[in-house]
Amino acid sequence: MTIGEFLAAKRDGREHSAADLEWFAAEIRSDRVSRVQVAGWLMAAYLNGLTHAETAALTQAMAGSGERLDLSRLRHPVVDKHSTGGVGDAVTPILLPIVAACGVTMVKLSGGGLGFTGGTVDKLAAIPGMRTALSMDEIIATANRVGCAWSGQTSDLAPLDKVFYSIRSETETVSSVPLIASSIMSKKLAANSDAIVLDVKVGSGALMKRLEDARALAETMIEIGNSAGKKTIAVLTDMNQPLASSVGNAVEIRAAIEELKSGCKGRLGSATVAIAKQCAAAAGIDPSTVQQVIKDGRALQKMSEWIAAQGGDADVVNNPEGVLPKAKNTKTVAANQSGWIRGMDCEAIGRASRHLGAGIETEGQAIDFGAGIEMRCEIGDRIEEGQTVFVLHASDESRFEDAERMLSAALQVGEKAVPAPAVYEVIGSR
Numbered sequence: 001m002t003i004g005e006f007l008a009a010k011r012d013g014r015e016h017s018a019a020d021l022e023w024f025a026a027e028i029r030s031d032r033v034s035r036v037q038v039a040g041w042l043m044a045a046y047l048n049g050l051t052h053a054e055t056a057a058l059t060q061a062m063a064g065s066g067e068r069l070d071l072s073r074l075r076h077p078v079v080d081k082h083s084t085g086g087v088g089d090a091v092t093p094i095l096l097p098i099v100a101a102c103g104v105t106m107v108k109l110s111g112g113g114l115g116f117t118g119g120t121v122d123k124l125a126a127i128p129g130m131r132t133a134l135s136m137d138e139i140i141a142t143a144n145r146v147g148c149a150w151s152g153q154t155s156d157l158a159p160l161d162k163v164f165y166s167i168r169s170e171t172e173t174v175s176s177v178p179l180i181a182s183s184i185m186s187k188k189l190a191a192n193s194d195a196i197v198l199d200v201k202v203g204s205g206a207l208m209k210r211l212e213d214a215r216a217l218a219e220t221m222i223e224i225g226n227s228a229g230k231k232t233i234a235v236l237t238d239m240n241q242p243l244a245s246s247v248g249n250a251v252e253i254r255a256a257i258e259e260l261k262s263g264c265k266g267r268l269g270s271a272t273v274a275i276a277k278q279c280a281a282a283a284g285i286d287p288s289t290v291q292q293v294i295k296d297g298r299a300l301q302k303m304s305e306w307i308a309a310q311g312g313d314a315d316v317v318n319n320p321e322g323v324l325p326k327a328k329n330t331k332t333v334a335a336n337q338s339g340w341i342r343g344m345d346c347e348a349i350g351r352a353s354r355h356l357g358a359g360i361e362t363e364g365q366a367i368d369f370g371a372g373i374e375m376r377c378e379i380g381d382r383i384e385e386g387q388t389v390f391v392l393h394a395s396d397e398s399r400f401e402d403a404e405r406m407l408s409a410a411l412q413v414g415e416k417a418v419p420a421p422a423v424y425e426v427i428g429s430r
């Protein structure tokens with residue numbers, strides 16, 4: 001096999017064998033293939049698609065391109081969770097302690113922000129002292145002691161995904177079901193848990209804008225997980241508006257803590273509870289335990305324990321306002337017309353938050369952990385002209401003008417509308 005033959009096969013819409021995909025992965029890892037050639041193959045795969053067999057083989061080749069976590073020293077079953085990425089997606093910081101308080105072992109590795117979506121690493125890094133890069137021994141010790149451990153993704157886990165991902169971002173080849181499925185599942189297989197619960201986001205702030213595409217992605221990932229011997233479940237959740245009541249890092253952590261303290265009754269809480277119940281069920285624990293640990297404060301107590309175990313200031317749970325970093329400036333954005341909020345361009349809200357400094361727009365830029373957006377409206381709300389609909393936070397005041405323009409255009413105002421439910425459906429639970 002030569003690289004030319006391999007590229008021509010996908011360009012012409014032919015199916016690769018598992019052995020050919022293994023060969024391609026090995027060639028990239030040995031630097032015998034250029035970035036241009038990888039880009040060419042990704043575009044061909046994006047346009048001509050990959051069969052289920054190709055997607056499964058590519059996933060295995062990617063998972064095998066680096067180390068696999070050794071979780072043998074942990075109490076089993078171990079459950080892992082992954083989100084396909086969204087705006088105001090603060091599920092992980094409260095899901096982990098909720099599920100651990102139910103008695104399930106959870107180990108979670110997260111990536112940084114991806115395009116307009118925020119990264120869990122940046123959110124948890126907003127907690128003063130919180131360590132975001134744990135060694136394997138620290139992950140095991142923390143998970144055994146507290147019940148959960150979280151760390152930023154190590155570069156040794158599915159390193160081929162890193163190569164593909166940066167090229168996909170640069171070549172507009174991100175939103176392909178087989179490429180997303182293999183990217184996510186390669187990391188999940190390398191992370192080696194017993195069960196995987198996937199949070200597949202759907203809507204204007206998600207990679208999958210339509211329910212049928214999200215279902216296809218969920219089914220592809222479930223098939224890959226199950227055929228690798230991992231119990232895999234997907235929860236399809238709404239992303240037509242930010243999930244938390246704030247978007248950013250510190251502001252989002254604060255919103256998540258407040259949601260947990262007030263019993264998880266909002267959109268963020270409902271999605272988190274639905275995912276937590278699947279994590280509990282996958283570990284053989286009665287899913288109703290989830291509501292009990294939220295109600296009786298064990299989940300909140302677990303959150304303090306977990307943050308302290310990872311070096312963070314656990315007082316953040318009692319006093320988020322006092323502990324979390326703040327941006328130097330705030331600015332309110334008023335509604336420019338009266339009416340009902342019918343919809344939002346949630347992706348634009350994510351982009352505005354990134355522009356305020358909560359994410360990285362240009363390489364080398366530092367994150368402003370206090371930057372972000374407080375949402376003062378939801379789909380279905382009645383608003384009056386002049387009413388505050390967003391509060392912006394940024395240390396760099398020059399960022400406000402563009403963010404305000406983006407946000408004003410993001411609200412669709414008109415006739416009365418009913419918001420989509422926070423959770424659409426669960427696929428793969430038996």
Ligand code: URA
Pocket residue numbers: 083084085111114174179180181183184207
């Ligand atoms: N998350 C990932 O890890 N990879 C993708 O391709 C999309 C979302």
